[in-house]
Amino acid sequence: xxxxxxxxxxxxxxxxxxxxxxxxxxxxxxxxxxxxxxxxxxxxxxxxxxxxxxxxxxxxxxxxxxxxxxxxxxxxxxxxxxxxxxxxxxxx
Numbered sequence: 365x366x367x368x369x370x371x372x373x374x375x376x377x378x379x380x381x382x383x384x385x386x387x388x389x390x391x392x393x394x395x396x397x398x399x400x401x402x403x404x405x406x407x408x409x410x411x412x413x414x415x416x417x418x419x420x421x422x423x424x425x426x427x428x429x430x431x432x433x434x435x436x437x438x439x440x441x442x443x444x445x446x447x448x449x450x451x452x453x454x455x456x
Contacts, residue, residue: 368394370426385439388431396425417456424449 370392378384400421407416424447431442 368397370394383434383436383438385432385434390429392426392428394424395427396423398423415456417454419454422449422452422454424452 372390374386374388376384376386399419403420405418426447428445430445433440
């Protein structure tokens with residue numbers, strides 16, 4: 365799963381008529397994905413046909429580029445970012 369690329373996006377957010385910000389995120393890439401495979405399970409309940417999933421000790425690391433601007437021109441920043449989620453789990 366490493367190397368997964370996520371679509372770029374730009375969103376405008378308004379705080380009433382006081383402030384409008386524009387946040388653009390691009391070049392998002394999954395740099396690391398790991399999980400404890402021994403304790404993670406996927407199963408289908410034969411009676412209900414429902415899917416159950418449990419993922420333990422999952423780590424995700426994303427890199428990205430961002431641009432943040434506002435009107436009025438109070439905010440103006442851009443650069444590189446890193447989002448890291450460590451030792452989390454998912455139960456479905």
